[in-house]
Amino acid sequence: MAETHSLQDLRQQPAVAAKVFLQRDYTHGTMCQFQTKFPSELETRIDKQQFEETVRTLNNLYTEAEKLGSQSLIEGCLACLTAYTVFLCMETHYEKVLKKIAKFIQEQNDKIYAPRGLLLTDPIERGLRVYEAGSQTFQLVTTKSRVPETLYLD
Amino acid sequence: MKNCEYQQIDPQREEPRRPRRKWEVFPGKNRFYCDGRIIVARQGGVLPLTLGLILVTCGLFFVFDCPFLVKHLTSCIPFIGGGLFVFVVITLLQTSFTDPGILPRATPDEAAEIEKQIDTTGNSSYRPPPRTKEVVINQQVVKLKYCFTCKMFRPPRTSHCSLCDNCVERFDHHCPWVGNCVGKRNYRFFYTFIVSLSFLTAFIFGCVTTHLSLRAQGGKGLVFALQESPVELVICFFSVWSILGLSGFHTYLVASNLTTNEDIKGSWSGKGGEDVTNPYSHKNIFINCCAVLCGPMPPSLIDRRGFLPSDESVQTASVDIELPTQATKSEINVVGGSSQLAFGLQESPSPIPAPLNSHQTRSSA
Numbered sequence: 001m002a003e004t005h006s007l008q009d010l011r012q013q014p015a016v017a018a019k020v021f022l023q024r025d026y027t028h029g030t031m032c033q034f035q036t037k038f039p040s041e042l043e044t045r046i047d048k049q050q051f052e053e054t055v056r057t058l059n060n061l062y063t064e065a066e067k068l069g070s071q072s073l074i075e076g077c078l079a080c081l082t083a084y085t086v087f088l089c090m091e092t093h094y095e096k097v098l099k100k101i102a103k104f105i106q107e108q109n110d111k112i113y114a115p116r117g118l119l120l121t122d123p124i125e126r127g128l129r130v131y132e133a134g135s136q137t138f139q140l141v142t143t144k145s146r147v148p149e150t151l152y153l154d
Numbered sequence: 155m156k157n158c159e160y161q162q163i164d165p166q167r168e169e170p171r172r173p174r175r176k177w178e179v180f181p182g183k184n185r186f187y188c189d190g191r192i193i194v195a196r197q198g199g200v201l202p203l204t205l206g207l208i209l210v211t212c213g214l215f216f217v218f219d220c221p222f223l224v225k226h227l228t229s230c231i232p233f234i235g236g237g238l239f240v241f242v243v244i245t246l247l248q249t250s251f252t253d254p255g256i257l258p259r260a261t262p263d264e265a266a267e268i269e270k271q272i273d274t275t276g277n278s279s280y281r282p283p284p285r286t287k288e289v290v291i292n293q294q295v296v297k298l299k300y301c302f303t304c305k306m307f308r309p310p311r312t313s314h315c316s317l318c319d320n321c322v323e324r325f326d327h328h329c330p331w332v333g334n335c336v337g338k339r340n341y342r343f344f345y346t347f348i349v350s351l352s353f354l355t356a357f358i359f360g361c362v363t364t365h366l367s368l369r370a371q372g373g374k375g376l377v378f379a380l381q382e383s384p385v386e387l388v389i390c391f392f393s394v395w396s397i398l399g400l401s402g403f404h405t406y407l408v409a410s411n412l413t414t415n416e417d418i419k420g421s422w423s424g425k426g427g428e429d430v431t432n433p434y435s436h437k438n439i440f441i442n443c444c445a446v447l448c449g450p451m452p453p454s455l456i457d458r459r460g461f462l463p464s465d466e467s468v469q470t471a472s473v474d475i476e477l478p479t480q481a482t483k484s485e486i487n488v489v490g491g492s493s494q495l496a497f498g499l500q501e502s503p504s505p506i507p508a509p510l511n512s513h514q515t516r517s518s519a
Contacts, residue, residue, distance in 0.1 A: 026309070
């Protein structure tokens, strides 16, 4: 049973995964914006300019989602006239931009962050409270293509 | 072939688990219907009473007043009444059944991070340090309070509702008449509800009064006419003033981009001689109204119908990996992805952890 004992030990070891949280920036009100301050924990992992560029693009996307433009006004007025029942059938402007944001984060993870052993979590999964960058090496080996064949040899 | 030593697996775990949705494990005091599509506060409040009053009053109106008024005045009366009635009921149900802007509670990692930040800045005395954080919003200093239930610093304008046990964004108030909190996401439904309700009650009140006056002129006297429709008159008379007053109050709040909570607390009224202004106001009544009522509709942050991550299945999968027989090979293939999680927790460059290798060689001997 020595092997199972060591496997149990592995499970009891604390996860090495480290997480860095980027908090919201409220200087311009309750609009969803994240602080662009570069966390010191990531200094050795990623270029500062790159990270700040990612956060800036993200902030711009959220500004676009929450913008009080003509599209959102027309949407709002139409919704009001129909007793807001259009929200049941139609995808709102905000939801469309959220999909864009999810795609953007996926791209950034694939191109820039995953090769460096980092993973960005979409802020919507954390209630738009924080922007999480995690060092989660195990994420790199969970894909089926990376499962080594020797695992299953008899 | 040498027999492997097998560890007993709990037979209950072998049953395929039905994937659970997040609403089933929601920590707040809410109730969910239609598989998470509808959310209400645990205490229904007097929503049935509200609905009942509206239905009874409108029912009496259509039955007793409409026929008379259609004959003596105009046939538009029931259509206007019907339209207003439908509008009122729809907005009421939307106010009651929509997520008001509940903030999901902080994950354990987030909470630990915040605790760490508070502890490093505080002292090591027995008394816990005050849990407030100051931010500057549009040149105005705003204090953010730490929520002990949700384990996070509340964003600006967020308040914790003790009845629902949730932090709600742009918290206005908890309305027992609709049986839900009124917050960022359903304030526009609430406002439309009370405005349309004031139109409806004023309209019915006007119709009933017209009906009574026409009947009184008919010769039988006012007292006889009153006996025919006392209920509607009473309900309308008392509700029209309160609803009109409430609508007026909320119109003022919308125009100045305030919440009931802030107005009651006097957050921006300049008490104490300080020069405080509302940092969220756009300084223009029209823009404030547009922002509050016609602004973009924010999404629900609690993802009620999302599925729970399969953390539980990870633990069972790591037990399964100890039985690498040929018969269970396909099973391991299926859970291969998640089972790696148990071994990848160490920073080894090779994906095959050493203990598993030795286990394999032992079983293949």
